[in-house]
Amino acid sequence: MSQTRRTLAGVAANPNIGAVLLVGLGCETNQADVLAQHIPARKPIEVLGIQEAGGSDVVRRLGIEIVERFAKDREAESRTLQGAEGLCVGVLGVEADERAYRAVYPAVGAVIDRLVAAGARVILGVSGAMAPRADALIDRAVTGDAQKRLAQLAEGLTRKAWLEASQSDRVVRPYSDQERARAEKELPLSGSAPVASVVAYAERPSGPGLHLMTVSQNPVEAMTGLVAGGANIILVAASRGLFAGSIASPSVVVAPAAERTSALDEFVDHRVESEDTSLEAERILRRLLDVASGELCVAERERLGQFAISQLWTSF
Numbered sequence: 001m002s003q004t005r006r007t008l009a010g011v012a013a014n015p016n017i018g019a020v021l022l023v024g025l026g027c028e029t030n031q032a033d034v035l036a037q038h039i040p041a042r043k044p045i046e047v048l049g050i051q052e053a054g055g056s057d058v059v060r061r062l063g064i065e066i067v068e069r070f071a072k073d074r075e076a077e078s079r080t081l082q083g084a085e086g087l088c089v090g091v092l093g094v095e096a097d098e099r100a101y102r103a104v105y106p107a108v109g110a111v112i113d114r115l116v117a118a119g120a121r122v123i124l125g126v127s128g129a130m131a132p133r134a135d136a137l138i139d140r141a142v143t144g145d146a147q148k149r150l151a152q153l154a155e156g157l158t159r160k161a162w163l164e165a166s167q168s169d170r171v172v173r174p175y176s177d178q179e180r181a182r183a184e185k186e187l188p189l190s191g192s193a194p195v196a197s198v199v200a201y202a203e204r205p206s207g208p209g210l211h212l213m214t215v216s217q218n219p220v221e222a223m224t225g226l227v228a229g230g231a232n233i234i235l236v237a238a239s240r241g242l243f244a245g246s247i248a249s250p251s252v253v254v255a256p257a258a259e260r261t262s263a264l265d266e267f268v269d270h271r272v273e274s275e276d277t278s279l280e281a282e283r284i285l286r287r288l289l290d291v292a293s294g295e296l297c298v299a300e301r302e303r304l305g306q307f308a309i310s311q312l313w314t315s316f
Contacts, residue, residue, distance in 0.1 A: 001029060001030060003200075003201060003202065003309070003310075003312045004030060004309055005030055005035055005038055006038075006202045006203065006228065007201075007202040007224060007225065007228045007309045008030075008035060008228075008309075009035060009038035009039050009228075010202050010203075010204055010227070010228025010229060010230070011224065011227050011228045011247075011248055011307075012039045012045075013039050013040050013042075013204075013230075014227050014228070014230060014231075014232065014248050014249065015088070015230070015232045016227075016232050016248050016249055017043065017248060018043060018044075018070065018074045018077075019043050019044040019045070019070035019073070019074070020036075020039060020043060020044070020045045020046070021045075021046050021047075021048065021063060021066050021067060021070070022035055022036055022045070022046070022047045022048070023047075023048045023049075023050065023059060023063060024047070024048070024049050024050070025049070025050050025051060026049040026050055026051030026052055027051065032047045032048070032049060033047050033049070044070060044073070046066050048062055048063060048066075079294070083118070083119070084115060084118035084119060084120045084289075085118065085119030085120060085208060086120075087115065087120040087121070087232065087233065087292060088120070088121040088122075088123065088229075088230045088231050088232050088233075089112075089115055089120060089121070089122050089123070089231060089232075089233055089234070089235055089288070090122075090123045090124075090125065090223070090226030090227070090229070090231030090233070090234040090235070090249070091108065091112060091122060091123065091124045091125065091189070091234070091235045091236075091237070092124075092125040092215070092219065092222050092223065092226065092234060092235070092236050092237070093105065093125075093127070093129065093130070093186060093189050093236075093237045093238070094219045094236055094237070094238040094239075094242060095238055095239055095240070096129075096185070096186070096237065096238065096239050097239040099239060099256040099257075099259075100237065100238060100239040100255065100256055101185040101186075101188070102256075103256045103257075103272045103275065103280070104237045104238070104239075104254055104255060104256055104272050105185075105186070105188040105189040105237055106188045106277045107254070107272055107277050107280040107281050107284055108189055108191075108235060108237045108254060108281075108284065109188045109189050109190060109191035109192070110191065110277055110278065110280075110281035111191075111235065111281045111284050111285050111288070112124065112189075112190070112191035112193060112210060113191040113192055113193050114281065114285055115285075116191075116193040116208070116209055116210050117193075119208050120208060121205065121207065121208050121209065121211065121230070122193075122209070122210050122211065123199075123205060123211050123212075123213050123226055123229050123230070123231055124189070124190055124210060124211070124212050124213070125213055125215035125222045125225065125226055126153070126198075126212045126213065126214055126215065127214075127215050127216060127217040127222065128157065128179075128217055129182060129183060129186050129217060130183050130186040130187065130189070130190075131153050131154065131175075131183065131214075132154065132175035132179045132180040132182075132183035133154070133180060133183035133184055133186070133187055134150045134151075134153040134154040135150065135151065135154040136184075136187055137150050137187075137190060137195055137212070138150045138151060140192075140193070140194050140195045141194070141195045141198070142194050142195065142196055142209075143196075143197065145197070145198075146195055146196070146197050146198045146212075149198035150195070150198055150212075153198070153214065154175075155172055155174070156172045156173050156174040156175050157172065157173045157175070158170060158171070158172050159171050159173070189237055190210070190212075191210070193209065193210040194209065194210065195209075195210055195211070195212060196208075196209035196210055196211050197209075197211045197212070198211070198212045198213075198214075199211060199212070199213050199214075199229065200213070200214060201213065201214055201215055201216075201225045201310050201312075202224070202225045202228035202229060202309075202310075203229060204228070204229050204230050205229060205230070211229075213225060213226065213229055215310065216310040216311075218308065218310070219236070219242060219244055220244050220246075220306040220307070220308045221308045221309065221310040222310075223244075223245075223246040223249070223251065223306075224246065224307055224308055224309060224310070225310060226246075226249070227246050227247075227248045227249045231249055232249055232292070233249055233250050233251075233252070233288065233291060233292045234246060234249050234250070234251040234252070235251075235252050235254065235284070235288060236251050236252065236253045236254065237254055238253055238254065238255050238268075239255060239256065240255055240262060240264045240265075240268070241253060241255065241262070241264030241265055241266065241267030241268045241298075242264070242267055242299075243264060243267055243304065244299070244304055244306055245297075245299025245300065245302075245304035245305050245306065246299075246305060246306070246307075247305040247306065247307045250291050250292075250296070250297040250299065250300050251297060251299050252269045252270065252284075252287060252288050252291050252297050253267060253268050253269045253270070253297075253298065253299075254268075254269065254270045254271075254272060254284055255268045255270075255271060255272070256271070256272050257271050257272065257273050258271070266298070267298050267299070267302070267304075268298070269287060269291075269297050269298050270283065270284055270287045272284075
C-alpha cells in the first residue's frame with residue numbers, strides 16, 4: 001500500500017502534470033481523498049467518488065467538466081527560458097547488448113556527468129542488471145546512508161518467502177559470477193559523478209546531483225518509478241528501439257547504429273554513429289534538451305504511453 005500510494009502520488013506531483021483529478025470507487029483501501037493529501041498542493045487537485053456522486057455516469061460527466069476546466073486554465077500559461085538546473089532527468093538501461101555496452105552506455109554516462117555539472121538532478125534506475133556491482137559505486141557515495149544502501153544492494157537478490165499470509169522470511173541469493181560480469185558492463189551508464197543518494201522505487205530524491213533508484217527490469221514499471229521520483233524527461237539507453245513510453249514524461253531512446261533493418265528502427269530517437277564518446281554525448285544532450293523544450297519524442301508521436309507499478313516482494 002505504501003509503495004502504491006507513493007507511486008500514484010509521485011506521478012501526480014510530477015512537474016509535467018498541470019492538474020490532478022483523482023477518481024475512486026469509494027470502498028477501496030487506497031481512498032482517493034486520502035491519496036490527495038499525499039500530493040503536494042502546488043497544483044489544482046480535485047477528487048471524485050463514484051459511490052458518493054451517485055454512479056459512473058454522474059462521475060463521467062463531472063470528470064469531463066473538471067478536466068475541460070483544467071485544460072482551459074492551463075492555456076493561459078506561457079513558456080519561459082529555464083536553465084539545466086530546472087531539469088530532473090531519469091536514466092534507464094534496457095536490453096543492452098555488446099554494441100550498446102560499447103557505444104551507448106559510455107555516451108549516456110558522459111551525458112549524466114554534464115547534467116550533474118550543470119546543476120540538474122539525475123535519477124539513474126538501477127535494476128538487477130547493475131545491482132551485482134553496486135559495490136563499485138560505494139566510493140562515489142557522498143553519504144553514509146548511500147554507502148549502506150549500495151552495500152545491501154550488492155549482497156544479492158532479496159525476496160520474501162511466505163510461510164503464511166502474515167509471516168515471511170527474508171531470503172538472500174548471492175549474485176552469480178555471470179551476473180557480476182554483466183553488471184560490470186552496466187557500470188559505464190552511471191558516468192563518474194558522485195552519488196548523492198540511493199532511494200527506493202518511486203521515492204523522490206532531493207537536491208541536484210546523481211541519485212540512484214532501485215527499479216524493476218520491466219521498462220514500463222521502471223519508467224513509472226522514475227516519473228514518480230520527479231523525472232520530467234527520461235533518457236533510455238538500449239540496443240534497439242523501445243515499443244513503450246511513459247504516460248507523464250517524454251522518453252528519448254538512444255541505440256547503437258543499426259546493423260540490419262528492424263521493425264523497431266522507427267522507435268529510436270538517436271543513433272550513436274561515432275566512437276567519439278564526447279561527440280556523441282553532445283549530440284544526445286542536444287536531442288534531450290530539444291525534447292525537454294517541447295519537441296516530440298518518438299513515443300509521444302506514436303502515442304506510446306503505458307503505466308505499471310512494480311510489484312513489491314513476492315505474491316503469496
